[in-house]
Amino acid sequence: MKTKILKKSIICFMAGAILLFALSTQTFTAKNKITKEKQFVLNWLSQPQILEKFGKISDAIWSYAELGLQEYKSSKLLADTLEEAGFNVERGVAGMPTCFIASYGSGKPVIAILGEYDALPMLSQKGRVPNQDPIVKGAPGHGCGHNTMCTAAAAAAIAVKNTMEKYGFKGTIKVFGSPAEETLISRPYMIRAGLFNDVDAVIDNHSSSGFGTSYGTGGNAMYSTIFSFKGRTAHGASPWGGRSALDAVEIMNIATNFLREHLLYSYRMHYVIIEGGEAPNVVPDKASVWYFVRNSDERLEQMYERVVNCAKAGALATGTELEKIRVLAAVHQRHANKAAAELFQKNIELVGMPEWAEEEHAFAKALQKELGRPEKGMPTNVGKLREPGRTFVGGGSSDVGDVTLIAPTATIRFPGGVPGTTSHHWSSVACNYGSTAWKGLNAGAKAMAASAVDLLIKPEELQKLRDEFEEYSKTHPYKPFLPLDAEPPLDLNAELMKKWRPFMEKFYHEK
């Protein structure tokens, strides 16, 4: 029995070794001269069982679809995986139960890889089905690919750890398990807790349909704030004794909508009314509206003050009280480091776009057809290094923005998504699952791991990032927008997850 197992494992080992040799010679030696350390890290990630292992982790997180600060299962799976691989894991850091830091090694340099794992509300969708078809109607879904992201970060970090062990080079590799990116919450708190104090460079990542990176200032700074009003109830048919908190919200919204005309085009502003009464015949004594106020770093605070004035106007006009202004998050624009992006770009080009199977192109085309987009299938080439746009036109936000002002940082966008799909949309949920997501996150992990190895073994490369960062910091010192008394909003999404989790778990248990 024992010899049989031994024989079998020898055969398996030999088959694995042959496969490994084939992959390594095929992919990473023919056209590029690379260090033995980088060769090793890339070959380790090229092993089919590694692709599968992290693919399955990504799919599991996709199925949990946990909203920000409720990512208990997702963060545990990732932290456990890193701990089992030999990382020292600190859980529940920076006042957030689903936030963790996994470290391996000791001393300088300290290279950080960021990772996210939160889902978005209302986007439930079956994986790899090219038309809208929810698993649990109304439940959350991974509409931004965050299921693949900390997974790719963990794969990269473990590969780097194995390379450090094999070649005995010094330094520290850390994974920053970052909850609630969709609501831009965790990073300013992690910075405030001092978790980035010893970090020399940061490798950020995001899922995409392309494979590339960029540098310079981009995206918007942002305040995420809930304005709550307090009035007085009365019978809806004899309302003169009441003071409607909902009226205050409506007047605030009208005021901010008039304000739009007089804001420079770089702004974005959107809101949802999250509390506004329960029946028309009871004058609502409580109402709340949640705003995202976005602009450049330079214009954000000024704009925010004007929005606060609109809230005060709503209260004044209705005889209600502006009871609370609760800042959930406040973040900077992204200031990506050019030297970091240039280094990442080289490794992206070295790794190359994954080879997609015919059925993967066919699925992409079916999804593109459904969305009325050109039926091009999956992409075949990596992108060029993206320069900053000449004109600032605003756009989305990320709490990575604050990190870019604390340490040299750039983002590796890795493939897996279908070109033409929309982020924060069911189509994105459909393609962030299964084979293309597996291959895409594996390619992303390779680019990250190769970059981390470069930064660990080539002090001159790291110095380029550091020099640029120190120079930039002279004119852009970090000053958080997040108020000092703000606390992580741990209650955010708790009710929603409580509502949806049993339905989602039921589906996966039945499956």
Ligand SMILES: [Zn+2]
């Ligand atoms: Zn995202």
